[in-house]
Amino acid sequence: MRLLSDTLLVFGLVLASGAQQTHYQTHSPRPNDSDLSWNFTTPPEDNTTSHFIFETVNSFLQHWPSTRYRNGHSIVPGTIPVGTLLYHGRTDDKLPNTPEWTASDPEHSLLFAGDSNATTGTLAGRYLLTFATTRPLNILYFDGSSAVKLRDSKNYGGTTDTQDLLVWGRVDPSRWVDEDQRIHDLCEWGREFGLDAYVRMEMDFEAIICDFSQGLELISTDYLASWWTHESIPQPHSHSDAQVAFQSQPRLTTPEFDPFDPSFPVFDMIKFETIHAGTWHDHFPGDTRFILDLTRFVSFYDTSLAPSLISQREGLERWDHRAAGVSDTDLKAVLDRLRSNLERRSPSSGIDWQTLYRTVLQRYAQRLELVNYLLDSSTRRYTDNELAIRIQTQLRIILVPYTLHTARPTEPYIDNDASWALPIWKSCATTHTAYIHRNSNLQSRLTPSERLLLGALDDTSREICRVIVRMWVEGVHAGIDPLLPHPRGDVSRQRAGNLEALLTSWRKEHSALMTWLDWSVWVKCRPACGDEEMCYLPTWPFFLDGNRSSEPDRDDRWKRPQPRCIRKFAPYSEL
Numbered sequence: 162m163r164l165l166s167d168t169l170l171v172f173g174l175v176l177a178s179g180a181q182q183t184h185y186q187t188h189s190p191r192p193n194d195s196d197l198s199w200n201f202t203t204p205p206e207d208n209t210t211s212h213f214i215f216e217t218v219n220s221f222l223q224h225w226p227s228t229r230y231r232n233g234h235s236i237v238p239g240t241i242p243v244g245t246l247l248y249h250g251r252t253d254d255k256l257p258n259t260p261e262w263t264a265s266d267p268e269h270s271l272l273f274a275g276d277s278n279a280t281t282g283t284l285a286g287r288y289l290l291t292f293a294t295t296r297p298l299n300i301l302y303f304d305g306s307s308a309v310k311l312r313d314s315k316n317y318g319g320t321t322d323t324q325d326l327l328v329w330g331r332v333d334p335s336r337w338v339d340e341d342q343r344i345h346d347l348c349e350w351g352r353e354f355g356l357d358a359y360v361r362m363e364m365d366f367e368a369i370i371c372d373f374s375q376g377l378e379l380i381s382t383d384y385l386a387s388w389w390t391h392e393s394i395p396q397p398h399s400h401s402d403a404q405v406a407f408q409s410q411p412r413l414t415t416p417e418f419d420p421f422d423p424s425f426p427v428f429d430m431i432k433f434e435t436i437h438a439g440t441w442h443d444h445f446p447g448d449t450r451f452i453l454d455l456t457r458f459v460s461f462y463d464t465s466l467a468p469s470l471i472s473q474r475e476g477l478e479r480w481d482h483r484a485a486g487v488s489d490t491d492l493k494a495v496l497d498r499l500r501s502n503l504e505r506r507s508p509s510s511g512i513d514w515q516t517l518y519r520t521v522l523q524r525y526a527q528r529l530e531l532v533n534y535l536l537d538s539s540t541r542r543y544t545d546n547e548l549a550i551r552i553q554t555q556l557r558i559i560l561v562p563y564t565l566h567t568a569r570p571t572e573p574y575i576d577n578d579a580s581w582a583l584p585i586w587k588s589c590a591t592t593h594t595a596y597i598h599r600n601s602n603l604q605s606r607l608t609p610s611e612r613l614l615l616g617a618l619d620d621t622s623r624e625i626c627r628v629i630v631r632m633w634v635e636g637v638h639a640g641i642d643p644l645l646p647h648p649r650g651d652v653s654r655q656r657a658g659n660l661e662a663l664l665t666s667w668r669k670e671h672s673a674l675m676t677w678l679d680w681s682v683w684v685k686c687r688p689a690c691g692d693e694e695m696c697y698l699p700t701w702p703f704f705l706d707g708n709r710s711s712e713p714d715r716d717d718r719w720k721r722p723q724p725r726c727i728r729k730f731a732p733y734s735e736l
Contacts, residue, residue, distance in 0.1 A: 199583050199586065199587065201579045201586070201627060201630075201631045201634075205620075205624065205677075207475075208464065208471045208474075208475075209620065210462040210463075210464055210617075211616060211617040211619075211620030211621055212617075212620070212621055212624070212677055212678055212679070213234075213462045213479065213482075214460055214462050214463075214613065214614075214617035215518065215521075215617045215618065215620075215621040215678075216678070216679060216680055216681065217234065217235055217304060217460065217462065218235075218455065218458075218514070218515075218518050218614065218617070219445070219518050219519065219522050219680070220304070220681060221235070221237065221302070221304055221447065221453055222302070222360075222366070222442065222446075222447035222448045222449075222451055222453065223442060223443060223444055223445060223447035223448075223681075224362065224365070224366075224439045224440060224441075224442045224443045224447070224448075225440075225443040225444055225681055225684070225698065226681035227304065227305055227306055227362050228306060228439075228698045228699075228700055228722060229681055229684060229698055229722050230305060230479060230480065230681075231305050231306035231309055231311075231319070231320050231701070232305050232306075232319035232320055232322065232480075232482060232483050232484075233303055233304035233305025233306070233307050233320070233322075233323055233484075234304070234305070234323065234460050234461040234462050234482070234484055235302075235303075235304040235323070235458055235459070235460045235461075235462075236301055236302070236303060236323055236327065236458065236459050236460075236499055237301070237302045237304070237453045237454065237455065237457070237458040237459075238299070238300070238301055238302075238453075238454050238457045238458070238502060238503060239299075239300050239301075239302055239360070239451055239452050239453040239454050240297040240298060240299060240300060240451075240452050240454075241294050241297065241298040241300055241357075241358065241360075241368065241450065241451055241452070242294065242297060242450070242452060243294055243295065243296060243297060244293055244294060245293065245294045245450045246291060246292070246293055246380070247263035247264070247265065247291075247292045247293075247294070247368055247370070247377070248263060248264045248265075248266070248267040248269075248270035248271075248289060248290070248291055248292075249261060249262070249263045249264075249270055249289070249290040249291075249292065250264075250267075250270035250271045250272070250273050250274030250287060250288065250289055250290075251273075251274060251287075251288050251290065252274065252287060252288065253288060254288050254290075254382045254384070256290070256373055256379060257370070257373050258373070259345075260344045260345055260347075260348045260369060260370065260371050260372075261369070261370060261373070262344075262367050262368075262369055262370075263292065263367065263368050263369075263370055264365060264366070264367050264368075265365065265366045265367070265368065265448055265450050265451075266365050266366075266438040266439075266441070267289060267291075268365070268434050268435055268437070268438035269364060269365035269366075269367065269435055269438055269439070270289065271287065271289060271385070272364075272431060272435050274287035274288060274289065274385075286384045286385050286386050286387055287384075287385055287387060288382060288383065288384055288385070289381075289382075289383045289385050290379060290381070290382050290383075291379075291380045291381045291382075291383070292370075292373070292377045292378065292379055292380060293377070293378050293380050294376055294377060294378075295376055295377065295378050296376045297376075298357040298358050298368075298376050298377075299354070299355050299356050299357050299358075300356065300357065300358045300359060300360050300368065300451065301347075301351065301356055301359050301360070302359075302360040302361075302451060302453055303323050303324055303359065303360070303361050305320060305362070306320050306362055306363060306701060307320055307321060307323065307324065307361040307362060308320075308361035308362055308363035308367055309321075309363050309701040309702075310337055310338050310340070310701075310702075311337065311701070312334070312337050313332070313334035313337055313485075317720065318334070318337070318483075318485075319482075319483040319484070319485060321337070321343070322483050322484040322485045323461065323484050324343060324347060324359075325343070326484055326485070326487065326492055326495075326496075327347070327350060327496065327499075328343065328346040328347055328349075328350050329346070330489075330492065332484075332485040344359070344369045347359050347369065347371075348369075348371035348372075351371070352371075354500075354503040354504070356371070356503075357370070357371055357372070357375060357376055358370050358371060359371075360451050362439075363701060363702075364435045364436055364438075364439050364700055364701070365435065365436075365438050365439035365442070366439075366442065366448045366450075366451070368451075429731065429733040430731070430733070432703050432733075432736060433727075433729070433730075433733055433736075436697070436700050436703070436736075437695070437729070439700070440695060440697075444682070445519060453515075455514045455515060455610065455611075455614060456509035456510070456514070456608045456610050456611050457502035457503070457505065457608065457610055458502075458610050459495055459498050459499045459502065459610065460613065461484040461487060461495060463495075463613055465613075466491060466494045466495050466498060467484075467487050467488075467491040467492075467494070467495055468491065469486070469487055469488035469490070469491045470484070470486060470487050470491070473486040473487075478721075479679065480720060480721050498609065502608070502609075502610065505608070508606065509606060509607070509608050509611060510597075510603055510606040510607050510608070510611055511606070512597070512603075512611065514611065514614050517593060517594075517618065518614075518618065520593065521593055521618065521621065521622055521625075522680065522682070525559070525625055526680060526682050526683070528555065528558070528559050529625075529671070529674070529675060529678075530683055531555060532552060532555050532556070532671055533671060533672070533675055535548060535551055535552050535555070536552065536664065536667055536668045536671055536672075538668070545660040545661055545664060546660060548664065549636075549641065549660050549663060549664060550641070552636075552664075552667065553633070553636040553641060553642065556629060556632055556633040556636065557633060557642075557644075559629055560585060560589060560629060560630065560633055562588075562589075562592070563585050563588040563589040563592065563626075564585055565584050565585060565588065567584070568581060568582055568584045568585050569581060569645050570637065570638075570645070577638065579630075579631060579634045579638075582630055582633075582634045582637075585630050586626055586627060586630040589622075589625075589626035589629070589630060590619075590622050590623040590625075590626040590627070591619075591622070592622075593618065593622060594615060594618055594619055594622070597615060621678070624674070624677065624678075625674065625678070628670055628671070628673075628674040631670070632667055632670055632671065635663065635666070635667075636663075639659065639663060684698075684723075684724055685724055686724045686725060686726050690726035691726070693728060693729055693730070694726040694727060694728055694729060695726070695727060695729055696724050696725070696726060697724065697725060697726070697727040697734075697736070698722040698723070698724055699718055699719050699722045699723075699736065700736065703736040704719045704736065
């Protein structure tokens, strides 16, 4: 109890704040690099991609971030475990004898089942084939919304880049909807590596099965009732806060079913429920029916393999990043690495990279978000002094495991000299990976993919800690940290006039950090949605314009998806 009370006393004393501007550091904190520069004011290089790799890995098989950033850059081997159910909707009960799509959720599969007897004008059903895996299926996963088909244009395109580069060696804009040939060629390419399936995402996750006679057992062939009837069905208009209108839909006269026809009576319901199923996998751990092997993943963000893409990304926001544009030489390097990974039989390090990455994200995500909330200029419930104290407290809380007792300003005191805090920064930045760098046996077992993962984790941790430590040091220098009194004594009078400047500087530093990290866990509906709503990001293909052209309306809300609340049942919201 004595130790606990002492700890609580320390926390009770943490009431402080301070200021100065922070920039970014580029290279990773490798403890065995004696020449590594630890400079609080050095910004990261513009061409660094470590933060992209970090967020990409933390987004694998998750619907929300994959909907937000559609253009994937990763190809990851993996497996589908024994006993996994996969669903295939169709208009007959025949077993596919060519490569075909399956879904991990039946709602997704049934969207494509249609009405098996629509031409007769009678109420008919549709077939749902359910399969179970009898052995682990070998897969390749393409991240992002890699099953989305968008015409290649200045504003859109890029969702199938990694697939097309893999099988065709180039991105041909004229083949954007050449799906049958695409999946045929993918299966042919993977034959020599024993690949059974390819996993992608559109509204939900799918697995392209190359041969339904291998590793799958047909569990059931069910003739299901249709989504629709020929009775009069209430047809809601899109929901509006001003007016909720219902309108009766007349009997169907068109015998053919087109699920993308907005006049179809249950179109809104079909759209929503398909998207709804996808949202079950919005966040970590995502769709766990697919198991990825991160020790064998390749990324077009790997600048050691694809340096030609550095200039292609220059000046672009991440929404516009594409794998297309990679040079022939770099593409060969990426594909050679992928082939080597697929052929590799030697063991890896054994490190659980997914857990390690999630540990870092979980450690900082909510705390950085809280500091951001406090710094928000719209948060005016506190005085500047109260606000600065709360923020300084949070900064110290973040750094508690790394704040060494011996790390404190030394005499002679020099304003803005943060070198005394370097041990704190280094401890914070290297805590999750130092043991990997020090262990020569572990180092020798790292695969090239693992070295990429390690470097990205190092760089991201280093930058987070640099900014947080720097902000905390500014509070100490401002003389408002009770645990580290200002060497010049009471500076409260000077502090009173500097709080506004301090907060302004902090806002700039912290906003830059969060923008650089760009974690999708921070993208949410604010305020939270009600019980009859769910948070939604614009999802293909439901943002296509009324003429069903291949290019979305020229509206940034589609190109740069932003969250908003939509209704869970009629009257459905406009998507």
